[in-house]
Amino acid sequence: NAGVMQNPRHLVRRRGQEARLRCSPMKGHSHVYWYRQLPEEGLKFMVYLQKENIIDESGMPKERFSAEFPKEGPSILRIQQVVRGDSAAYFCASSLTLDSRNYEQYFGPGTRLTVT
Amino acid sequence: AQKITQTQPGMFVQEKEAVTLDCTYDTSDPSYGLFWYKQPSSGEMIFLIYQGSYDQQNATEGRYSLNFQKARKSANLVISASQLGDSAMYFCAMRGPDSNYQLIWGAGTKLIIKP
Numbered sequence: 001n002a003g004v005m006q007n008p009r010h011l012v013r014r015r016g017q018e019a020r021l022r023c024s025p026m027k028g029h030s031h032v033y034w035y036r037q038l039p040e041e042g043l044k045f046m047v048y049l050q051k052e053n054i055i056d057e058s059g060m061p062k063e064r065f066s067a068e069f070p071k072e073g074p075s076i077l078r079i080q081q082v083v084r085g086d087s088a089a090y091f092c093a094s095s096l097t098l099d100s101r102n103y104e105q106y107f108g109p110g111t112r113l114t115v116t
Numbered sequence: 117a118q119k120i121t122q123t124q125p126g127m128f129v130q131e132k133e134a135v136t137l138d139c140t141y142d143t144s145d146p147s148y149g150l151f152w153y154k155q156p157s158s159g160e161m162i163f164l165i166y167q168g169s170y171d172q173q174n175a176t177e178g179r180y181s182l183n184f185q186k187a188r189k190s191a192n193l194v195i196s197a198s199q200l201g202d203s204a205m206y207f208c209a210m211r212g213p214d215s216n217y218q219l220i221w222g223a224g225t226k227l228i229i230k231p
Contacts, residue, residue, distance in 0.1 A: 031217070033217065033219075035219075035221075040223075041223055041224075042120075042207050042221030042222050042223050042224055043161075043207070043209075043219070043221045044221070045218045045219060045220070048217055048218065056217075056218070089159065091161060093161075095217070104151075104163060104166065105163075106163070107153075107160065107161035107162075107163070108160075109158075109159060109160040110160065110161070112159070
């Protein structure tokens with residue numbers, strides 16, 4: 001059973017370009033979460049999605065950032081017109097259920113975005 | 117507001133010694149969950165252990181145990197018989213009280229095991 005897959009692992013973009021980060025959840029998982037980790041910090045929640053629905057995007061910047069989880073294919077985190085401050089590690093996690101009190105989020109290896 | 121505090125930015129420990137990593141939390145919700153994750157230099161986030169607020173026993177997973185002191189709002193991670201491979205960043209996280217999915221993270225502790 002493959003774990004959470006993220007690609008690319010490393011992404012370099014110039015200021016003003018677009019960054020697309022992909023996440024394939026674990027097989028059978030329909031809940032996807034995106035987190036951002038700035039250098040020397042813990043993770044910060046960005047968005048929670050289920051198939052074709054954004055449930056909670058309260059942690060996502062209002063501009064330039066968007067996320068989707070289509071019926072078919074991976075979840076995509078899209079950053080338009082990147083700036084240097086977007087440089088960070090972006091982690092995707094997935095979970096099997098939401099109702100269980102003892103749920104667990106399985107994390108992908110992360111995508112390290114560098115904006116030059 | 118919900119908050120996780122890890123007061124040890126870095127620790128050096130001799131191999132084979134036990135290690136305690138501190139974590140305190142703040143929440144007004146009676147129902148919550150506490151997690152510990154390990155992040156080695158390769159960058160992935162590895163789940164270690166979970167403690168529910170209503171669990172009667174302290175959680176254990178192999179060499180990892182969680183010293184859960186509810187009244188003090190602390191959830192320290194104990195690693196017994198440390199190994200060189202334990203060198204990594206360790207993060208404490210809490211399931212947010214307003215939802216049962218959003219994880220709130222501490223700043224992490226960098227643990228280095230000396231041979």
